[in-house]
Amino acid sequence: MELPNRASLQDVARIAGVSLATVDRVLHGRPGVRARTVERVNAAIEQLRYRPDPAAARLARNRTARLVFVLPSGTNSFITLLSQQLQALAPWLGEQRAAATVHTVDVFSPTAVAQKLAELQGQCDAVVLMAQDHPQVRAAIDDLVDHDTVVVTLVSDVPSSRRSHFVGIDNVAAGRTAATLLGRFIGNRAGRVGIVMGSRALRDHAERLFGFEQVMATEHPHLQLLPPIEGHDLSDRTEPLVAELLAREPGLLGLYSIGAGNRGIGRALEASGRQREVTWVCHELTPHARRALLDGTADAVINQDAGHEVRSACRPALAEVHGERVIADQERIRIDVFLKDNLP
Structure with missing residues (x-):
């Protein structure tokens, strides 16, 4: 069965009888468009069942999304695995017009974590954070969100904050x-x-x-x-x-x-x-x-698989940055049990 062609912005503009710039302004809620024109554009969108193309949108922005992972300092071997998996993911991130860096902090000091998050305000598009659930940390997360930064918690959640997603096991x-x-x-x-x-x-x-x-x-x-x-x-x-x-x-x-x-x-x-x-x-x-x-x-x-967790942190973070959908089932982290007899 042949799938129908995806409607484009040009199709919306043609049906509505307006320019591409006008369609873009309506889609992003920008001022300067008459109410009747907005109605025509929205009617064309509904008629064509138009959905934005995420890949095309990323290309059109012509900029690299900046992700920062804030991980515990010290010699924790699992954190080392997370960092290694993030390095291995760099080529894929590049294809998504994104890049990630790692910052470390003493996660047992809520003051240090809050200070680190404050330093990141306006410096990145998304923060993936592993820290304790503490009032100072929650407030720092909310401040980041107020500065249009997406926050995803990793391994350990801060559920009462305004973070977008938690990535980790039950x-x-x-x-x-x-x-x-x-x-x-x-x-x-x-x-x-x-x-x-x-x-x-x-x-x-x-x-x-x-x-x-x-x-x-x-x-x-x-x-x-x-x-x-x-x-x-x-x-x-x-x-x-x-x-x-x-x-x-x-x-x-x-x-x-x-x-x-x-x-x-x-x-x-x-x-x-x-x-x-x-x-x-x-x-x-x-x-x-x-x-x-x-x-x-x-x-x-x-x-909990370190590679899966890193990928499942990056995907929702980038989806939130670009206004795309998150497939929840894809990001569910399994609990694995290993004995000496079933080691991978």
Whole structure:
């Protein structure tokens, strides 16, 4: 079946009996067009079922859309994966007449994040942000939107802000998945389970903890959850905290790592000699997590695909910048579960 030709601006102008410039003014709501002329143009648009051609519109603008990714500073391996995937996406971005750069900031400091976002006002078309849900951050996002900057949140959401889209997994479901895995690996043995997280201030970490606690309380009541350790996603900070936990809890059965810092956790488990005794479930399939799975230190990794997340951040950001549609199903991020037997 042959598809009908797409109506063009020239077709609209011909049917309405006006110039291309007049059609453009009507489409963009610019002043200087008589009411009767606006009616004729809108009637022609409806008659022809005209839809703007996004590719042609980008070419007509003759400018490059500027995207800025604001990511956590430090040595977080998952953030490194995100940056690498963004670099790999550069040729595609070029085809879309867009370019992206990465700025890093201490995401555990809402003041630092807010200051960084303020510096970006008027400097870019869209910001893709990974930060904590805090009043200062929410206000800074809203200020960016007031300055005609599109904001997309990544991995950890700030839902009460005026951001356009959130790109990431269902973190409550991820925490529930971790609890099911950990509980089934441990079985009927009664004992204690440790929890390591970056910070409760990070919404994704708080949501994972909520989901984890839900399932553990209802389905594995024989396992007692210890108060979470907050390591700010830093291996050097997490390692001594986990080492202290292992020394304090000689019968520890399980460990759930909600965020980053897995290198430190792995080192602490290996130094204790209990890496085969303590069931460990963690997040993100980084090179370090992969090695921990292969050598038996980690038992399962819950993953969100870094490449998919970067692409699914850029596409909605550019769609908002250009006034195009977003296909929600295309941007849904899956929760992947990896054992040593199904590593990609």
